[in-house]
Amino acid sequence: HKLSISVELLHNASLIHDDIIDHDETRRGQPSFHVAYQQWFDYNLAQTSQQKDFGVTMGILGGDYLLDMGFEPILSSNFAANIIKKAVAYYQQAYSDIINGVLFETYLQNLPLKMVSEKDYLAMIEGKTSALFEKSILIGALIGDKSERDKSLLSEFALLLGKAFQIRDDILGVFGKKKKLGKPIDSDIREGKKTLLAIYANKKDKRLQNLLGKPEITEKEIKTVKQIFKDTKALENTKQKALDIVNQARNILDKIKFTNNIKQFFSDLIDFVQFRDI
Template identity: 45%
Template sequence: MNFIEYSKQYKPKINQVIGSIYKRKIEAVDNVFLKEYYTELQSYFLAGGKRIRPLLCIATYMAFSDSRDDKILTPCVGTEFLHNASLIHDDIIDNDEIRRGEPSFHYRYRQYHQKYNLKKMKAEDFGTSIGIIGGDSAFFLGLEAYLNNGFSSNLNIKGVDLYKKAFIEIANGVLIETDIVNKTDLTMDEYIQMISLKTGALIEKSILIGAVYAQVEEEYLKSLSTYGMNLGIIFQIIDDILGTFGDEKKTGKPTDSDIKEGKKTCLLIEALNKLSDERRNRLISIIEKQNITDEEVVLVKQLFKESKADVFCRELAKSYYKEAVEALDRLKGVIHEDELEFFETLLNFVAEREF
């Protein structure tokens, strides 16, 4: 079963579990604002998203299990809560107003402040405050997926341990990203370390959570981990390219935000390493500015093309693609054919995606 078919089968079920978790939370509170808050958080979750992480978790479980029991959906949905929690906080850090073509969570509450003409706090501060809490709420709601889900407490403890490790690694990746925003002498190895933590870790742990519940033998975990980490690295490299050269209608995000925020993307790091001193200094003078103009964004994109950074990053993604394929090859004859096809076609989708 390919990625698209797998997604059509399980994505509605994933969304149903997300909705049921929020339904219980909304019913459990008796304050009007809290009901509105959890309803808004639910709306944010269900507004879009590929659900790659829970799909990977489900597919791993099914790949090794003779059971096709849907009870695996609940612990796997925990990974989607953790992912969205990190996105909510990420949008605050980056001051991004758009996520998946809709207002980011904290920006929704800036709009809420303005709509009701609230007198206390600035709209920006109000939105940021609710956004921080929103991310925190999502982190901990995700943990509820590992309680009373039909699996043994021993397996749930292992699931929570992986959830915790993913949380810590994501945080470490964001910390490194925040630190390097002011640096211009970065190596590609430093970039890979950062995205391995920020993006790769949760994709890898989503697979390993599925493996925990399927009680996969130790000898296969390394191949699963290698596939997941390389998939995550590819995802982020392609994300960097689309963040500058993608179609805004498809990605749901503006193609100038990474440049205006001075994000250390694959494109920027490669351009800084390959441009002549004169052109490199021009690039640095732009990205170090607080307010980058639209004309300067166009120039930065030209410098990326001039240095062939986009070509390099595509080739870099291909090298990690090769490692992921080799990891899957080691699992042939071990995992079910439907899930092998899912893993293969998902890898191709991530490497070739336009959104």
């Protein structure tokens, strides 16, 4: 249904802004939104030196525009007024949660690694990533007239699945293949992101504190960071954490009343999150 377009527009709005914040130049194997506009500016107005500012400006406004567009599929739908009102509230809350999650991530990024806990990380990704999983599914549950009990279980399920997705994404961001992922590898190391990999590894190897987010970090030092993640078993433990959360989500799914095809859809979604290729 076209209503689902709304959350996809919201998702892409957040990605455009995220690429600006993280200084990522590629997305889905193509230049990221703001970089594409930098390139356009450079090609068409090469006599100036404002291409980066132009690209960032277009990225900010482009993301905002997609966010605004996301309301239209909800407001123009043929559902009852009370459903539309609730769907809009879910949409607004999702974006608010994403913003709060990214704000918290930015705060954590500027703290010494030793001050950031696993609890901090999980709280951050619940806003940054899980919120969109949750509100997308709750909009569907709203339309499907699910019971309050099932909505509550779906909310719990979605928040867990979103966390598992982000943990796996953080692993891919260090140990994945750029060509396959379609986005930069190692940017989390360069940006000094306080991922679960880093939090776990820092407990056993304090060298990480001086390497993570180091200005002008070398390729050799990046390889050292990756090796630290392996040697301290941070990689192994992070994978296990994702698996534990996935299993919690599976257990909750079993408690929800669905038709077989819908249950299979969610089961396949869990498999996708669990087995994303590294």
